[in-house]
Amino acid sequence: MKRALITGVTGQDGSYLSELLLDKGYEVYGIMRRKSVVDYGNVEHLKDKIKFIYADMTDVVSLISAMKISQADEIFNLAAQSFVATSWEQPLATADIDAVGAINILEAVRIVRPEAKFYQASTSEMFGLVQEIPQKETTPFYPRSPYGVAKLYGHWITKNYRESYNLFACSGILFNHESERRGKEFVTRKITDAAARIKLGKQQYLELGNMDSKRDWGHSADYVKAMWLMLQQDTPDDYVIATNETRTVREFVDIAFKKAGIELAWKGSGVNETATNKQNGKVVVKVNPKFFRPAEVDLLIGDPTKAETNLGWKREVSFEQLVSRMVENDIRLVGEEK
Numbered sequence: 001m002k003r004a005l006i007t008g009v010t011g012q013d014g015s016y017l018s019e020l021l022l023d024k025g026y027e028v029y030g031i032m033r034r035k036s037v038v039d040y041g042n043v044e045h046l047k048d049k050i051k052f053i054y055a056d057m058t059d060v061v062s063l064i065s066a067m068k069i070s071q072a073d074e075i076f077n078l079a080a081q082s083f084v085a086t087s088w089e090q091p092l093a094t095a096d097i098d099a100v101g102a103i104n105i106l107e108a109v110r111i112v113r114p115e116a117k118f119y120q121a122s123t124s125e126m127f128g129l130v131q132e133i134p135q136k137e138t139t140p141f142y143p144r145s146p147y148g149v150a151k152l153y154g155h156w157i158t159k160n161y162r163e164s165y166n167l168f169a170c171s172g173i174l175f176n177h178e179s180e181r182r183g184k185e186f187v188t189r190k191i192t193d194a195a196a197r198i199k200l201g202k203q204q205y206l207e208l209g210n211m212d213s214k215r216d217w218g219h220s221a222d223y224v225k226a227m228w229l230m231l232q233q234d235t236p237d238d239y240v241i242a243t244n245e246t247r248t249v250r251e252f253v254d255i256a257f258k259k260a261g262i263e264l265a266w267k268g269s270g271v272n273e274t275a276t277n278k279q280n281g282k283v284v285v286k287v288n289p290k291f292f293r294p295a296e297v298d299l300l301i302g303d304p305t306k307a308e309t310n311l312g313w314k315r316e317v318s319f320e321q322l323v324s325r326m327v328e329n330d331i332r333l334v335g336e337e338k
């Protein structure tokens, strides 16, 4: 039986990866932070199957212990302060967790289990002000947030440990991936949750920031398969995981509301842009500049050819299916609220 250790096990990707590895017969260890109230997050349904270890990415001693306890064959480093907007409010915490945290876990691997395979959760945010369209493994990086900069350190230190110590260490440069388990502060879930609430009469309108930014959105369940595939290869390497499709935030809003049965009519531009519900003329989407970022990533679109060719990876959930699944799930959840 193979043993895996997942940092960030309570998060969106941690939950789908846990399901995948448990299905494959792995013994799954998950690193969890101590909280004042015990909260298994997205792995509540797996709490009797995962072996939890209390540790923190900023505490290398706890990570060394976790490596010793788990004796993991494969380590997936998914833990992060992952919300870009918060990285301006908490730049040092973001650096501690996302940058120093990466070298902390790499050191734990190097000291305790140098023969293990290691996955680092890198991100399309490292491309930031994009230098090439579409973005691929060889595209130069230009991060635009403290999050992107911290993740770039994690990416390079992973590559450096591979080259310095011959560790089997891979980085997956994953483009945005969402799901029914996505945190509600991220734009996709914020939109699908609001569409559900507005449909059910529990919210009047949705306020958003930059609706012109474009993202390459896939489903998390597809993307965790790529993480696993990277560690099953003979040689470690870095891969872009993306759909090669891009859409604006506005397009996401339009489709999500349509799936909730609300046809939108758009008017105005910039901070004055609004969308009204065609059926009753009510304004249901507005712009609030408080959601603008100090620096924006305007356009992301990834080229997954290398992963498709070398790993045999292919995304299965289409954009339309992703939005449908999220909207239907939120209509159900909001409907069940007391």
Ligand code: NAP
Pocket (backbone or CB within 6 Å): 007, 008, 009, 010, 011, 012, 013, 014, 031, 032, 033, 041, 055, 056, 057, 058, 077, 078, 079, 080, 081, 082, 083, 097, 121, 122, 123, 124, 173, 174, 175, 176, 177, 178, 183
């Ligand atoms: P997520 O839902 O925000 O999950 C993040 C996880 O990290 C949570 O389990 C969180 O634990 C944990 N964590 C945060 N700080 C920690 C600390 N100091 N010590 C230990 N654990 C800590 O993120 P996700 O969407 O699953 O993403 C997984 C990884 O992929 C992240 O590294 C993210 O940056 C990266 N990534 C995500 C995307 C995407 O579109 N989703 C794209 C590219 C890369 P709590 O439950 O205690 O908060």
Ligand code: F7E
Pocket (backbone or CB within 6 Å): 082, 083, 084, 085, 123, 124, 125, 174, 175, 176, 177, 185, 186, 187, 188, 190, 207, 208, 209, 210, 211, 213, 214, 215, 249, 291, 292, 293, 296, 297
């Ligand atoms: O923003 C715009 C916002 O917060 C997407 C993380 O998983 O993917 C994610 O980072 C876009 C941005 O995700 C609102 O300005 C407009 O242009 O959903 P998001 P993100 O910043 O792309 C990458 C790959 C990661 O690695 C990260 O961990 O949507 N936007 N209005 C808004 N965004 C939010 N959150 N809220 C709004 O009201």
